[in-house]
Amino acid sequence: MATVGCAITQPDRPAGYAFRSQPDNLVFHWNAGRMPVRYWAEPKGALPAYVDEGIRSWEDQFLYGEFEGTRITDSTTMQVRIEITGSAPPTAPLSTAPPAPACDGRTTLTVGTDNHMALPIVVTLRWFAGFTAEQVANCLARVTVHEIGHTIGLLQHSDRVTDIMYGAPFGVVQARELSSRDGASAQRLYHTASDITP
Numbered sequence: 001m002a003t004v005g006c007a008i009t010q011p012d013r014p015a016g017y018a019f020r021s022q023p024d025n026l027v028f029h030w031n032a033g034r035m036p037v038r039y040w041a042e043p044k045g046a047l048p049a050y051v052d053e054g055i056r057s058w059e060d061q062f063l064y065g066e067f068e069g070t071r072i073t074d075s076t077t078m079q080v081r082i083e084i085t086g087s088a089p090p091t092a093p094l095s096t097a098p099p100a101p102a103c104d105g106r107t108t109l110t111v112g113t114d115n116h117m118a119l120p121i122v123v124t125l126r127w128f129a130g131f132t133a134e135q136v137a138n139c140l141a142r143v144t145v146h147e148i149g150h151t152i153g154l155l156q157h158s159d160r161v162t163d164i165m166y167g168a169p170f171g172v173v174q175a176r177e178l179s180s181r182d183g184a185s186a187q188r189l190y191h192t193a194s195d196i197t198p
């Protein structure tokens with residue numbers, strides 16, 4: 001009998017990061033009956049375009065349409081509202097310039113006692129003076145993708161700077177696009193039973 005020695009190479013399957021709400025430890029994701037999720041973006045600056053790109057980026061992580069979103073212009077039926085505080089931000093072509101803390105964002109999810117998500121989920125973005133238009137545009141585009149990640153149910157942050165879901169308390173969002181870990185986390189989330197119903 002011959003023995004064959006071979007090196008087993010582990011497939012590169014990034015496990016991703018945790019997504020349960022804290023401290024409740026609940027899972028939230030949209031279910032098939034509520035798709036496509038209806039996003040409304042305040043028509044300020046290039047926000048609608050950033051939202052379109054954010055929705056598309058997350059949809060692209062799924063093979064079978066587990067998550068689908070669409071941007072609507074009539075806010076009466078919105079399930080997610082994305083707004084920018086204050087005046088319209090400057091617009092500029094997106095670039096690969098180093099990230100600057102020219103903006104931030106917050107996603108507010110309100111869960112009732114019956115574990116029912118109150119809609120709409122609200123994303124509030126802010127941009128800051130003292131930065132170039134390019135820095136503000138790059139920041140808002142990036143943070144919009146990150147906040148949309150929260151709205152699909154990724155309710156925790158990654159501690160790796162290369163993930164789009166990297167963020168407070170670790171630092172500011174720096175990645176320009178989704179990593180394989182972002183994709184793996186989203187896929188794992190949509191194949192986990194949701195505790196919260198939208």
Ligand SMILES: [Zn+2]
Pocket residue numbers: 146147150157167168
């Ligand atoms: Zn965040």
